[in-house]
Amino acid sequence: MSSSMNGYFCAVRKMYKSAFSQGLETIIKIVAILLLLNIFIDKGVEYICLALIIGDFISEILSFMYLYFIYNLDLNKLPLYRNASSCRNRFIGICAPVAITSYIKSGLSTLKQMLIPVKLEQSGASCSNALSQYGLVSGMAMPIFMFPSVFINAFSNLLVPEITSFYERKEFSKINRTISIIFTIAFTFAFCVFGVFCNFSSEIGLFIYNNNDVVYFLKLLCPLVLFIYLDNIIDSILKGLNKQVGIMLCNILDLFVSISFICILLPKKGILGYVIVLFISEILNFSISLFQLKKATNFNFDYVSWILKPAFSVIIATFIIRKLALVWNNTLQGLVFIISTFVAIYCLIYGIISMIIKNKQQCITMKSSLSTNKIIHF
Numbered sequence: 001m002s003s004s005m006n007g008y009f010c011a012v013r014k015m016y017k018s019a020f021s022q023g024l025e026t027i028i029k030i031v032a033i034l035l036l037l038n039i040f041i042d043k044g045v046e047y048i049c050l051a052l053i054i055g056d057f058i059s060e061i062l063s064f065m066y067l068y069f070i071y072n073l074d075l076n077k078l079p080l081y082r083n084a085s086s087c088r089n090r091f092i093g094i095c096a097p098v099a100i101t102s103y104i105k106s107g108l109s110t111l112k113q114m115l116i117p118v119k120l121e122q123s124g125a126s127c128s129n130a131l132s133q134y135g136l137v138s139g140m141a142m143p144i145f146m147f148p149s150v151f152i153n154a155f156s157n158l159l160v161p162e163i164t165s166f167y168e169r170k171e172f173s174k175i176n177r178t179i180s181i182i183f184t185i186a187f188t189f190a191f192c193v194f195g196v197f198c199n200f201s202s203e204i205g206l207f208i209y210n211n212n213d214v215v216y217f218l219k220l221l222c223p224l225v226l227f228i229y230l231d232n233i234i235d236s237i238l239k240g241l242n243k244q245v246g247i248m249l250c251n252i253l254d255l256f257v258s259i260s261f262i263c264i265l266l267p268k269k270g271i272l273g274y275v276i277v278l279f280i281s282e283i284l285n286f287s288i289s290l291f292q293l294k295k296a297t298n299f300n301f302d303y304v305s306w307i308l309k310p311a312f313s314v315i316i317a318t319f320i321i322r323k324l325a326l327v328w329n330n331t332l333q334g335l336v337f338i339i340s341t342f343v344a345i346y347c348l349i350y351g352i353i354s355m356i357i358k359n360k361q362q363c364i365t366m367k368s369s370l371s372t373n374k375i376i377h378f
Contacts, residue, residue, distance in 0.1 A: 101248035119266035163240025191310035
C-alpha cells in the first residue's frame with residue numbers, strides 16, 4: 001500500500017512528499033533499532049535479530065500512516081474522475097502481466113538465494129563458512145556499492161512520469177534528447193563512483209568493517225558499479241515507455257541464466273564462482289535492457305561523451321591522486337578528504353576535456369561553414 005501511494009505522488013509530480021516519507025521511515029528505523037538494541041544486546045543473537053525486525057516493522061507502519069494521511073489530504077483536492085471503467089481496464093491491462101511475471105521472478109529469486117549457500121557447501125566449505133563467504137559479498141561488499149546509488153535512483157524515479165508524458169504525446173524527439181542528457185549524467189556519475197572504489201577500496205573496507213576479505217571483494221567487484229547503476233536508469237526509462245513486461249521478462253531470463261551458472265560454477269569455483277555469476281548476470285541484464293531501449297527509441301549511442309570522456313577523466317584523476325600520495329589517517333575526516341579530492345580532480349578533468357571537445361567541434365563547424373560559403377560565392 002505504501003508503494004502504491006508513493007507511485008501516486010510520483011505520477012502527480014509531488015515526489016517531495018514521497019521523499020519526506022522515506023526519510024522519515026529511515027530516521028524512525030534507526031532510532032527504533034538503536035533503542036531496541038540497548039534493551040536486547042545482552043540476550044543473544046536471536047534477540048538482536050528480533051530488534052532489527054521490530055524496528056523495521058515500526059518504521060514501516062508509521063511511514064504508512066503518514067503517507068495515508070497526506071494521500072487523503074491530496075485526494076480531496078482533486079476533481080472526481082467520471083470515466084473510471086476505462087481507467088480500470090487500462091490499469092488491469094498494465095498490471096496483470098507485470099504481476100504474473102513478478103511472481104515468477106520472486107519464485108526464481110528465492111530459489112537462487114537458497115541455492116547459493118548449498119552450492120558453496122558442495123565446493124568443500126562448511127555450512128558456516130559458506131554462509132560467511134556469501135555474507136561477505138551480498139551482505140557487506142554489495143551494500144557499500146549500492147550506497148551511492150541512492151542519488152542516481154532518486155534521479156531515475158523522477159524520469160518515469162516525464163518519459164511517460166512524452167511517450168503519450170508521441171514526442172519522440174524529446175524522448176531521445178532526454179535520454180541523451182540522462183545518459184551523460186548517469187555515465188559521468190557511474191565512472192566517478194567506479195574511480196572512487198577502484199582507488200579507495202582498501203580505505204573504505206577497513207574503515208567500515210576492518211576486514212581485509214571485504215577489501216578483496218570490493219576491489220574485485222568495483223567494475224559492476226557501471227552496469228548496476230546504468231541498468232537502473234535504463235529500467236526507469238523503459239517503465240516510462242510502457243515496457244514493464246519486457247523488463248520483467250529480462251529479469252526472469254537473467255535469473256534462469258544465473259541459477260544455471262550457480263549450479264555449474266559454485267561447486268567448482270566456490271565464492272569466486274559466485275563473483276563470476278554476478279558479472280554474467282549484471283552484464284546480461286544491462287545488455288538486454290540497452291537493446292530494448294535502442295529498439296524502442298532508436299537513440300544514438302554517444303561513445304565519446306558517455307564512455308571515452310569519463311573513462312579518460314578517471315584514468316587521469318587516478319594518476320594525479322596517486323602522484324599526490326595523500327595519507328589516510330584512519331579517520332572519517334581523512335576518508336572524506338581523500339575521496340572528495342579525487343572527485344574534485346575528476347570533475348575538473350572532465351570539464352577540461354568537455355571544453356576541448358566543444359572547441360574542436362566549433363572549429364570544425366566554422367571551417368565547414370566557411371568552405372560552404374566559398375563554394376556558394378564561387
